[in-house]
Amino acid sequence: MDDSQRHLRLAGIIRLALGGGRGPRDAYVFDPHRLALPAWACALGEDGPPALLVTLDRHLDLVVPAAPAAVPDRSAGLRALDEHARWHLDVRNYDHVLAAMEAGLVGDALVLARATPRGASTAEHYVDTRGRPHRLVVVPTVDRAAEAYATPAPGDRVREVLEAAERVLLDVDLDCFTSLSDADPTTVLPWPRDIIREYLLPPDSESFWEAVLGRCVALTLAREPHHCGGLLASGRLFQDVAEVLFRELLRTEPP
Template sequence: MDESHKHLRLAGVIRLSLGGGRGPSDAYVFDPHRLALPAWACALEDGPAALLVTLDRHLDLVVPQAPAAVPDRSAGLRALDEHARWSLDVRNYDHVLAAMEAGLVGDALVIARGRPRGTFSGDVYVDTRGRPHRLVVVPTVDRAAEAFNAPAPGDAVREVLQAAGRVLLDVDLDCFTSLSDADPTTVLPWPRGVIRDYLLPPDSESFWDAVLEKCVALTLAREPHHCGGLLASGELFRDVAEVLFRELLRTQPP
């Protein structure tokens, strides 16, 4: 099979060509977030590791159960795909550090609010091959934009973006949900206006310009079990796509 069509062998991963907008030319859409691992391998091909900019409800920074067993990217797409499906946590919390172990992701800018049990809490993750990876964590896009525009002591958002050669933009649909105060087991998808306010807050244009000018691919995890189920997640995907594709990337929604 032609090298450019390797993604066709990734079951459950949809590749979209984005044209006429700004930012990446390709997007990869899938359900379980751990499938980002082979999608990132497809997007990066043989190029250097990228800065990951990921938006999520959860800090997906749990250390894989067997980090040394994560295949290096040189093992090929099939090895990474099989590892993601069969060895990573089904809760989809450990794929970011697994991608660092694989040599796909260098540093990470993590925009997320929740902290799953076992989340790595350090500012630098040193993988089993001895490579250090900076972890810059902020809770919201407006906080990321503030740290980019006017860094306070200790803010590293601008620093990691300026140092990056390439960027992977990663979005989990559950970023745009909250748990109900009345019933913590109930997921509440956000309306489109709230999605827009979160994703495109005032004074965020320069931050997004810095992300998108180096962005080689968008990955989008739908995670229906974290978004209220199949029907609710489908409606949420429609609303997020309108803001994410049409307003941020300035291209047609899928």
């Protein structure tokens, strides 16, 4: 099976070819976020440098895997990484980013997230079990990332990691566009389309997005319905996010 057909072995992962527009030519859509690991392996292949991960999420998915040294190296192949993601990563879907660093798929990470799950790393660096250092740059929103890119203040590292990247993976968790209800913290409130647009495309963010998309080799999109109000609510949210993400940011037709 040639490289263009490898994704057909990845159950539950839909590969989309993005025509025209700007940025990546491939997108991978799935439900549990830990399936990003085989999707990134499929997108990057077994050769070439690790990619910078730019991930948009509600949660800071920087929990160390339970057995980091057991994460297969990317040279072990797509099947090994796919099996590891499904059977060994946390079902809470919080440890796939550091697992990808252990696998040699991801170098540094620019993480746009607002909530810190129990056990998530808040350090500025992660040294994997192979001894490789990784920068962890965390900002809460796109407008803060865009500001840090355009006019870096002392300590800002957004421009630093983007300029150092040879390849970029853009990763989006659908629950990034939700909030928990103040009246009932167990209730998830999906954002309307105008708020999604305001978050993704704030004023003066174009130079930031050009830096991300100019070297972006793939988009991964996790639907996470249990974090987005259920199947029906997440389906409606996906439609709204797709209109902004694909049509307005990537300038291509939504799936």
